[in-house]
Amino acid sequence: MRGIGNDANYWAGLEVGEIRLPQCATCETWYWPAPFRCAKCGSWDFTWKTIAPEGLIYSWTRVHHPFGGLESFSQPFVTLSVELPQANGIRLFGMLDDPRAPAIGARVSATIKTTHIFDRDIPALYWTHHE
Amino acid sequence: MNNALMNQTAVVGVGLRQYKRGTAPMAEQGVLIRAIVDACEDAGIDPSTIDGFATYGDDKNEPVRLMPDLGMTNLRWHTQVFGGGGGGIAGAFGLAAAAIISGQADTVAVFRALVQGDSGRLSAAVMAHHLNDHILGVGNIAPAIECAMRAQRMLEYHGVPRQCFEELVRASYFHGSRNPEAIAYGKELDLDAYREARLISEPFGLFDCSRENDGAGVLILTSADRARGMKKPPIYLTGVAQGTAKGWGDLLQNDDDYCSAGFKPIADRLYEQTGLQPRDIDVVQLYENFSAQGIASLIDHGFCTYENVAEVVRYENLIAPSGRLPVNTSGGNLAQGFIHGIGTAIEAVRQLRGESSNPVPDAHHCLLAGGPGAPTISSAIFSNVTG
Numbered sequence: 001m002r003g004i005g006n007d008a009n010y011w012a013g014l015e016v017g018e019i020r021l022p023q024c025a026t027c028e029t030w031y032w033p034a035p036f037r038c039a040k041c042g043s044w045d046f047t048w049k050t051i052a053p054e055g056l057i058y059s060w061t062r063v064h065h066p067f068g069g070l071e072s073f074s075q076p077f078v079t080l081s082v083e084l085p086q087a088n089g090i091r092l093f094g095m096l097d098d099p100r101a102p103a104i105g106a107r108v109s110a111t112i113k114t115t116h117i118f119d120r121d122i123p124a125l126y127w128t129h130h131e
Numbered sequence: 132m133n134n135a136l137m138n139q140t141a142v143v144g145v146g147l148r149q150y151k152r153g154t155a156p157m158a159e160q161g162v163l164i165r166a167i168v169d170a171c172e173d174a175g176i177d178p179s180t181i182d183g184f185a186t187y188g189d190d191k192n193e194p195v196r197l198m199p200d201l202g203m204t205n206l207r208w209h210t211q212v213f214g215g216g217g218g219g220i221a222g223a224f225g226l227a228a229a230a231i232i233s234g235q236a237d238t239v240a241v242f243r244a245l246v247q248g249d250s251g252r253l254s255a256a257v258m259a260h261h262l263n264d265h266i267l268g269v270g271n272i273a274p275a276i277e278c279a280m281r282a283q284r285m286l287e288y289h290g291v292p293r294q295c296f297e298e299l300v301r302a303s304y305f306h307g308s309r310n311p312e313a314i315a316y317g318k319e320l321d322l323d324a325y326r327e328a329r330l331i332s333e334p335f336g337l338f339d340c341s342r343e344n345d346g347a348g349v350l351i352l353t354s355a356d357r358a359r360g361m362k363k364p365p366i367y368l369t370g371v372a373q374g375t376a377k378g379w380g381d382l383l384q385n386d387d388d389y390c391s392a393g394f395k396p397i398a399d400r401l402y403e404q405t406g407l408q409p410r411d412i413d414v415v416q417l418y419e420n421f422s423a424q425g426i427a428s429l430i431d432h433g434f435c436t437y438e439n440v441a442e443v444v445r446y447e448n449l450i451a452p453s454g455r456l457p458v459n460t461s462g463g464n465l466a467q468g469f470i471h472g473i474g475t476a477i478e479a480v481r482q483l484r485g486e487s488s489n490p491v492p493d494a495h496h497c498l499l500a501g502g503p504g505a506p507t508i509s510s511a512i513f514s515n516v517t518g
Contacts, residue, residue, distance in 0.1 A: 002264050003263055004265065011264075033383050058284070058384070058389075059280045059283050059288075059389070060280065060283055061276055061279035061280045061332045061333050062332070062333040063270060064329065065273075065330075065331040067254075067275075068255065069270075070270055073270050079269045079270055080269070091383075092384070093269040093383065095268075104283075104284060115267070117267050117272075120267075122267055123268065124268030
């Protein structure tokens with residue numbers, strides 16, 4: 001995958017159906033995006049922890065305009081920023097995968113699905129409202 | 132605070148060529164050379180006098196290719212601010228000033244050129260700078276989408292009234308309607324059209340979004356000493372700050388001040404460097420890629436807060452000559468035209484020379500707030516006085 005920073009373990013986690021995020025192995029600081037070095041304590045070692053796929057909508061937008069690249073998307077669609085309380089509030093991108101209107105602070109749960117874009121299949125978090 | 136840069140350089144010439152997207156009469160390099168020669172004529176200098184260049188936003192025009200047409204003898208300085216968006220626009224003046232003050236160049240052209248047939252769609256180019264699979268996987272592939280997410284939280288969580296978007300857009304169109312060079316010349320904003328416009332990415336409708344033009348803009352910077360003997364009054368670069376601070380950047384949604392435009396640390400540095408405060412600023416040229424980001428930029432620069440934004444971001448308050456905070460007196464990116472924001476810098480100079488279509492009485496200090504919301508940003512203050 002073409003990620004950012006030191007995030008290969010994130011993609012490996014999605015492949016087996018898990019959200020994994022990095023924590024400094026020494027000082028336990030959570031990071032996202034994934035760093036190579038912990039600037040707080042100087043450590044180069046990170047522990048990738050599996051996080052329950054539950055979060056809170058931090059923000060959202062419903063996309064109407066057919067921007068180039070969205071040809072395989074059914075529009076309008078809602079794209080999200082989701083806060084994960086279990087990982088010190090780290091926020092991840094996501095798609096809203098149910099018809100209910102989004103609201104900031106709403107509780108959501110994720111399933112890992114595939115997005116087709118620019119002739120590639122990319123794993124992504126698809127969130128539904130928590131029942 | 133080191134303020135060695137303050138008022139040591141000045142803009143002496145400006146040139147702007149703007150066309151409807153897809154209608155530039157020549158290739159991008161040709162449009163840029165036209166605008167450089169326009170700026171030199173405005174300054175009363177021969178184009179061969181130029182010995183340096185500074186730009187931003189992944190401009191594709193390598194200055195060395197401009198040398199033959201301009202008759203340049205020496206290329207002594209050519210630099211670009213990192214980043215794909217408009218965040219670097221004011222920073223480019225900092226690069227130019229650094230060259231001049233340190234003796235590495237004497238006459239520097241700050242420029243941006245964009246002709247779609249040559250450089251492609253700007254929005255796609257800006258996003259290409261940031262695209263990774265986290266972003267692609269959720270379809271967040273345009274600046275409008277990313278900025279809409281920030282705008283939605285500004286409305287829903289921070290309680291900024293939606294009406295503020297309209298007030299800013301309307302003020303831009305008022306100024307543009309009176310500027311013969313503007314795309315909105317002769318037509319103020321139709322409020323019904325604004326309110327009923329098709330949605331782009333909520334909360335943005337069509338008129339909340341800047342739309343791209345073809346063209347080129349150029350500003351000639353030289354030392355204040357040289358500037359004082361030239362054709363037009365010097366417009367001094369009083370201060371400039373660029374970059375960012377911890378907690379902001381290319382952070383996959385994890386910016387600390389999520390709904391801001393990222394400017395607070397930049398504005399702090401700019402005010403400390405110049406000794407000026409928001410109350411000293413007479414007019415603002417505000418890079419607004421989207422309405423909400425323009426408002427966030429005003430908040431970041433200290434003109435208002437989430438609490439009192441509705442009192443400040445009012446149409447009557449934002450228009451020249453009567454408003455207390457005249458913004459985008461050429462029409463700005465929304466209503467003058469959008470060549471990656473270079474028109475806002477040119478209007479800063481024209482306003483301080485008294486050449487604006489919407490003059491602000493007794494204006495001495497103009498803030499140029501660069502592209503908001505980018506991972507790195509920049510701002511500058513220009514003045515027509517040195518005291």
